[in-house]
Amino acid sequence: MTTTTKAVGAPLARIEGPEKVSGRARYAAEYPVDGVAHGWIVPSPVPRGRLTAVVADPTGDTMAVLWHGNAPSLAAVDDPELAVLQSDRISYRGQPIALVVADTLEAARRAAQVLHLEIEAEEHETVLRADHPGVYEPETVNPGYPAATVHGDVETALATADVTVDVTYSTPALHNNPMEPHATIARWDGDDLTLYDSNQHPSGVAATVGEIFGVDRVHVITEHVGGGFGSKGTARPNAVLAALAARVTGRPVKVVLPRQAMFSMVGHRTPTLQRVRLAAGRDGTLSGIDHQAYSQTSRLYEFAEQTAVVTRHMYAAPHRRTGHHLLRLDMPTPRWMRAPGEAPGMLALECAIDELAEKLGMDPIELRIRNEPSAEPESGVAFTSRHYVECLRRGAERFGWSGRDPRPARRREGDWWIGTGVAGATYPTMAQPSTARVRALPDGTFEVAIGATDLGTGARTILVQIAADALDVAPERVRIRIGDSTLPRASVAGGSSGSASWGWAVTGACRSLRDTGRDEVTFDSTELVQRQETEGRHAYGAHFAEVRVDAVTGEVRVSRLFGMYAAGRILNARTARGQFLGGMIMGMGMALHEEGVLDPAMGEWVNHDLAGYHVPVHADVESIEAAWLDETDDRINPMGSKGIGEIGIVGSPAAIVNAVWHATGIRIRDLPVRLDKILDGLPAS
Amino acid sequence: MRLTVNGTEHVLDLDPRTTLLDALREHLGLTGAKKGCDHGQCGACTVLLDGRRVNSCLLLAIAHQDSHVTTIEGLDGHPVQRGFLEHDGFQCGYCTPGQICSAVGMLDEVDRGWPSAAADDDPLSDAEIRERMSGNLCRCGAYPHMVPAIRQAAGR
Ligand code: FES
Ligand code: FES
DSSP, X not given: OOOOSOSTBSOOOOTTHHHHHHTOOOOGGGSOOTTOEEEEEEEXXXXXXXXXXXXXXXXXXXXXXXXXXXXXXXXXXXXXGGOTTSOSEEOSTTOEEEXXXXXXXXXXXXXXXXXXXXXXXXXOOOOOOTTOTTOBOOSEETTTEESOEEESOHHHHHHHOSEEEEEEEEEOBBOOOOSSOOEEEEEEETTEEEEEEOOSOHHHHHHHHHHHHTOSOEEEEOSOOOOOTXXXXXXXXXXXXXXXXXXXXXXOEEEEOXXXXXXXXXXXXXXXXXXXXXXXXXXXXXXXXEEEEEEEEESSOOOOOOTTGGGGTSSOOSEEEEEEEEEEESSOOOOOOXXXXXXXXXXXXHHHHHHHHHHXXXXXXXXXXXXXXXXXXXXXOOBSOOOHHHHHHHHHHHHTOTTOOOSSSOEEETTEXXXXXXXXXXXXXXXXXXXXXXXXXXXXXXXXXXXXXXXXXXXXXXXXXXXXXXXXXXXXXXEEEOSBTTSSOOOOSOXXXXXXXXXXXXXXXXXXXXXXXXSEEEEEOHHHHHTOOOOBOEEEEEEEEEEXXXXXXXXXXXXXXXXXXXXXXXXXXXXXXXXXXHHHHHHHIIIIIXXXXXXXXXXXXXXXXXXXXXXXXXXXXXXXXEEEOOOOOTTSOTTOBOOOSSGGGSSHHHHHHHHHHHHHSOOOOBSSOOHHHHGGGOOOO | OEEEETTEEEXXXXXXXXXXXXXXXXXXXXXXXXXXXXXXXXXXXXXXETTXXXXXXXXXXXXXXXXXXXXXXXXXXXHHHHHHHHTTOOSSXXXXXXXXXXXXXXXXXXXXXXXXXXXXXXXXXXHHHHHHTTTSOOTTOOHHHHHHHHHHHTTO
C-alpha cells in the first residue's frame, strides 16, 4: 500500500458539513418516532422544602402527571440528581418535581403551568461567602486531587519578600448554554430501551440509564449534538424522565428542556472566591505562592471544583500552598463547564501575576519567563513537553507587544482608552480507555466504529484522518461510525480528551489490521492508557488582548484577541482553529458578559434566559486569531496530540481583564467587567 | 389550516397555540429550523416568511396561512450555504440553519437599502455583517468563520 501525503494535520473539511448546512443533520429531539408523546418538566418553585401533593386540573387533556407520589421507583446511582421523582425533598429551585405527559407539546406545557403543587417551603441559603461557618475542606477535588497542598513555608516567604501581592478575585456562576438544549426521546420495546439523547457520552449514558431501570439493553443514539461544553457529560434528568414516562404511558416520550431549565438542572460553573498571595524578590523571582479557592456545591452532591490545582504546576517557587473550600447551599449542583478549575483558577492567578508585574515595574511576560519551572514544582515530575515560554515570546512578536508602555491609562484614541494585556494558558493532557473496531470492506474501504460523539469539535473528521494514516490509505477510503452506544465503548467527549482517547483506540485497531492483514480488528486501549508513566502532561498557550474602553460610558470592546498555543500535534488545522477561537470567545464572555445573577430571596438566577444571560454575539468579536507552534511530543499518545477544546478559555479572560487595567488603571477583581464597575474610576481625560 | 412551506401547501389540523416553529418541527418533519430558546432570543429558529427573516418561535402558525415560508430545507445549495462549508462557518451546527436563513434575509435587506446600527459607508463591511447578524447566537463561537462565508456569498 502506498500513500503519499499524511491525512493528520491537513485542514480536512468536516465530513458532516453538508448535512449541517442543509438542515438534514438530526439532533436528539428531531427523530421521527411514531406515536411520540410530549413530556413537560415542572420545576420546583422553591429552593428548599417538601413536595406534599400534586393536583392536576381534571379537565386537562394529559396522559400522565408523574411525581414522587406515583412514579415507579428507580435504582439509585452515583448521581442523586438522576433519582428524579423519587422523594418529597426539594433541594434547589428548578429541580424537576413533576412531569406532565400529553399528546401535544401545547397541551403538556399548559397542563404543567396550571398544575397545583402543595409545597412546604423551608428556610434556605443560597449565597457563597468565604466566612460562612458552614465552609469546609473537601477530602479531594475533581477528579481526585488532594484538596490542599503545602510545600515549604509560604507565610515566612510572604513576610520576608521584597514585594508581595495579596488579592481576592471573584467569578460568578456561569452557565454552559449549548445552543441545543438537552433533549431525549425514549421508546421501550419490551425491556429494550432506545434513547435518542443529546449527550457527550453515549456509552456512559446507556450504562447509567440501564442501571437506573435495571435493564441491560439500552441503545443510545447521539448522531449530532448541538454543543455541550461539559453540561452533557453524563446522563441528565431529561433522559431518565423520558424513559420513566415512556414506561408508564406505554408511548414513546420526548422531553426537551426549555432554555430556562438549562440554568439549573444540567449544571453550571460554580461561583468562586479566590485569594491569591504572591511573594517575590526585586528581580521578579517568586519565593512564595498561595492560592485558596472557595466554591459551592449543592445539598444533593459534593462537586468540588479543582480551581487552585493549576497553581500547583504553573510557576516555580520554593514555598507554596493551595487549598479548596466548599460550602453546601440550597442551589443547583455545579458541574463541569469548559475548563472546570483551570478557567476560573487561571483568571485569579494570571491577574495576580499582572498585579505583581505592576508592583515590580516589570514586563508581565518577562516576569512569567523568570519563574518558568524545569519540572512540575510540587510533584517534581518532568514535563513531557512544555513550550510556555515560546508561546509567550512568539505570541508577543505576532501580537506586537514590544515597545508597550507598561504604565496604565496612557493611550487615548478619540473617545477610547486603549490597553493591552497578556495571560498564560494551560490545560492537562488526558486520555481514557476506549475501544475501536475497524473492518476492511469488499469495496476497498474501511469502516471504523467507535461509540464517540462529535459535539462540533470535528471529532468525526479527525478520527477519519487518524485512521487513514494508521491504515496507510487516503481518508476517502475510510468510513466512520460514531454516536451510538452499540458501537465499541468509548470514553466521554470531555476534558479535551476525546481525540486522544478515541484516536489511541482507532490507531491501535487500524495498525493491527494493516499489520496482520485481517478483515476485522477490535482494539481496546485500556492497558496502554493505564501503563502511562507519571509525567507532567499539559498543553500551554499565551493569550494577548487589546481592548478599548469608552472614556465616557465605560463600555469595553475587545479590539484584538490572539492566542498562541503549544498543544502537541494539531490533527486538523481547520477544526482546531474553530476550537481555539471558540474557547477564546467564551473566555471573552467570561471576562465581559456572562453572569448568573442570583436573587437570594428566591434562590434563583433571575436572568435565566438568553436575553438576560449575555453570551458573546457576532458584534462582540472583532479581530481574533489563533496560531500554534509545531510541538512534537511522543510521550503522550500515538498521535502526539494534546487536547485543544478547553485551553482557549483558560487565560483569555485574564488577558482581557489585564488589558482593561492597562487601558484605564482600574483593576476589576470581580467578574464580569461591567461598565458600572468601571465608570467611577475612569481616568479624567 | 393551511401552511405553505418551501413551495408546497400543507393542510394541517393543529392546536391553535402551535407556533410556526413547532408546526415545522413537530408536524411537518422539517427539523432544520432549530429551537434554542423558544422566546425569540437566539435566532436558531430563523426562517424566511415571504422572504423576510423571522424568529419562527414567536409566530403562531395559524396567523400565517397566507404566507410563504422558506426554511433551510428550501435553500438548495444557496451561496450562503456554500460559503459556510468553505469557511467552516459552524461547529456543532445547531445554530447553523438559523444563521444561514438569517444571512439570506440580511443580504436581501442590504439590497433594499435597509440601514443597520453599524452605520458604515459599506453596508457589507465586516462590522456591518457582524451587526446585522447579531440576533443569531452561536455558543460554539464560530462567528469569525461565518463573516467571511457571508461576505463571499455576497460576492465580496
Ligand atoms: S428558538 Fe426562536 S429565537 Fe430562539
Ligand atoms: S455552531 Fe454550535 S452554536 Fe453555532
